[in-house]
Amino acid sequence: MPFLSYGLVLFGLYLTSHYDYLLFHSLTEIFSIVVGCSIFIVAWNSRQRLDNDFFLFLGIAFLFVSCIDLAHTLAYKGMGVFPGYDANLPTQLWIAARYCQSLSLLVSPLFLRRRLNTYLVFAVYTVVIAGVLAAIFANVFPACFLEGVGLTPFKKISEYIISVMFLASIALLLRKRTAFDPNVLQWLVASLTLTIGAEVAFTFYVSVYGLSNLVGHFFKLIAFYFLYIAIVEMGLEKPQRVLLKNLKQNEKALQKALKDVQWLAITDPLTGLYNQRHFPKVAETEVQRTCRYGHPLSAIMLDIDHFKRVNDTYGHTVGDHLLQGVAESLRQELRGVDVIGRYGGDEFAIMLPESDLAVAKKVAGRLREAIALRKLNTAKGPVAVTASLGVTSVDCENPTLEDLLSRADKALYVAKRRGRNRVCTG
Numbered sequence: 001m002p003f004l005s006y007g008l009v010l011f012g013l014y015l016t017s018h019y020d021y022l023l024f025h026s027l028t029e030i031f032s033i034v035v036g037c038s039i040f041i042v043a044w045n046s047r048q049r050l051d052n053d054f055f056l057f058l059g060i061a062f063l064f065v066s067c068i069d070l071a072h073t074l075a076y077k078g079m080g081v082f083p084g085y086d087a088n089l090p091t092q093l094w095i096a097a098r099y100c101q102s103l104s105l106l107v108s109p110l111f112l113r114r115r116l117n118t119y120l121v122f123a124v125y126t127v128v129i130a131g132v133l134a135a136i137f138a139n140v141f142p143a144c145f146l147e148g149v150g151l152t153p154f155k156k157i158s159e160y161i162i163s164v165m166f167l168a169s170i171a172l173l174l175r176k177r178t179a180f181d182p183n184v185l186q187w188l189v190a191s192l193t194l195t196i197g198a199e200v201a202f203t204f205y206v207s208v209y210g211l212s213n214l215v216g217h218f219f220k221l222i223a224f225y226f227l228y229i230a231i232v233e234m235g236l237e238k239p240q241r242v243l244l245k246n247l248k249q250n251e252k253a254l255q256k257a258l259k260d261v262q263w264l265a266i267t268d269p270l271t272g273l274y275n276q277r278h279f280p281k282v283a284e285t286e287v288q289r290t291c292r293y294g295h296p297l298s299a300i301m302l303d304i305d306h307f308k309r310v311n312d313t314y315g316h317t318v319g320d321h322l323l324q325g326v327a328e329s330l331r332q333e334l335r336g337v338d339v340i341g342r343y344g345g346d347e348f349a350i351m352l353p354e355s356d357l358a359v360a361k362k363v364a365g366r367l368r369e370a371i372a373l374r375k376l377n378t379a380k381g382p383v384a385v386t387a388s389l390g391v392t393s394v395d396c397e398n399p400t401l402e403d404l405l406s407r408a409d410k411a412l413y414v415a416k417r418r419g420r421n422r423v424c425t426g
Helices: 002-019 019-048 053-076 088-112 118-137 153-175 180-202 211-236 245-267 277-295 307-315 316-333 357-374 402-417
Strands: 297-304 339-344 347-353 387-394 423-425
Touching: 019 053, 019 088, 019 211, 053 088, 053 118, 088 118, 088 153, 088 347, 118 347, 153 180, 180 211, 180 357, 180 423, 277 347, 277 402, 297 307, 297 316, 297 357, 297 402, 307 316, 316 339, 316 347, 316 357, 347 357, 357 402, 357 423, 387 402
Parallel strands: 387 423
Antiparallel strands: 297 347, 297 387, 339 347
């Protein structure tokens, strides 16, 4: 039904162009002027709620484009507002408006990330537009239309340059597509595409009342209607989708930041394992589960042999890489249900659910071998380390985490006293 209504409006305008082309031209231009001013009103009143100034910059730009289009409408041949001027005047004003529109759209994506000095932008547009209008009315601006001849080369070349700038604007918008609501972006691209069609159509006419001029104005009318849908309608009737997805993006950024904070709170940043503060909480859960169901649970305390000597000889950066390598070996050798934590410095703690002492001792042996086989290349040659491990199982008579880790730690120091690079049980 809406498409039928739009079709009837366009058909009515077409009939109007046959009845009175000047009336048709005035109606289409007034519509684009109203849309341009509406964009400014919506942008200006929304400026406090937007996180960037893309929309505001576009609104200011279209306010000035609308001013030039108004002058173009009043100067059109037959209006009689500016006596002494021919059809060249409205054509010059048209080119000035389209240069302003295309350049503004080309620059606008810069303000997705940069802040806008509102007063400076108003001042620049005022000075530039006033200068262009003065040049046009003083007959300094290049001629665009000659009676009895048609369009000048300057006008035709300008239309193609403007079309290229609109194409570049489309490319920039598509490149920044993640900053826009998909529906808004589609309407903007459709509007720019039709605007390019209008510019091309305006390179062919010989009379300001000619067919190509008519087609160009229809294209402009539809292009501005699409612009109205993209910005004004969605800005007023569907504010949750207005142009930029700032709220949704901020929400995602906040969720990511929250996850990062939560991760940092429980994780050792160097190795990616549980840190010394969070490991006991997870380990305590395993101990309680063991007590409740009577299942086996073992613990391993692991310490890298002579790690201080490595740091002193090769530097702390090499030491950090070695710690990361040990952590990677633990992840590769252990199961997903096993709990691993960096317990301090060069010491690691491991909980093995559903594993008795015999199984845990075998696992510890595999870990010792995996760590011994890992080498790190440095400027001073390859570096390898070994590890000592203490293994124990939960005591049903004293099933506490403190007792479990204490006995594993004592077994670890037995391994150290016996020469290191070995596994001892306790």
